[in-house]
Amino acid sequence: LPLAFLAWHLRFFVDDAFIAFRYAENWANGLGPVYHAGELVEGFSDLAWVFLLSLAARLGEPLDTSAHLLSACCTLATIALAADVLARLPISKVARYGGALTIGFSADLAAWTTGGLETALFTLALFGLWRELTREGGGAFLATLFGALLVTARVEGVLWLFGVFA
Secondary structure, eight states, X not given: OHHHHHHHHHOOOOTTHHHHHHHHHHHHTTXXXXXXXXXXXXXXXXXXXXXXXXXXXXXXXXXXXXXXXXXHHHHHHHHHHHHHHHHHSSOOHHHHHHHHHXXXXXXXXXXXXXXXXXXXXXXXXXXXXXXXXXXXTOOHHHHHHHXXXXXXXXXXXXXXXXXXXX
């Protein structure tokens, strides 16, 4: 709840979000992932985000609202994964609540939930990959899915992936 209040209070759009919106809109309209019709120049580094936004645009949803909702869903999923990790750690109940409160009152997490960019998606992918690789009985399928999302959500995801396996 505190995170939701902070996210609403801090909501904004980074100007670069509108670049992703333009690519997504053109892709949804059948022009492909291009900024200008007929101009084949890649000007984005967040393929997964542009793809998800293009699906929303294809369904006729406004991209600004869709970006906020998709980011909020990614943040909620990250929080759910964090709660699972906290529940599995051999720590006291007080430490678990402290970890949950730290997440719940994170102004950075709240702010980037609404920036319009792929930050929340990237955070979910990175944290989800780490969780799957470190938990006992972690699933190869989910690790692969989070890894693929990591490298397509942001270009530097490849470096993070190499770092995980180094």
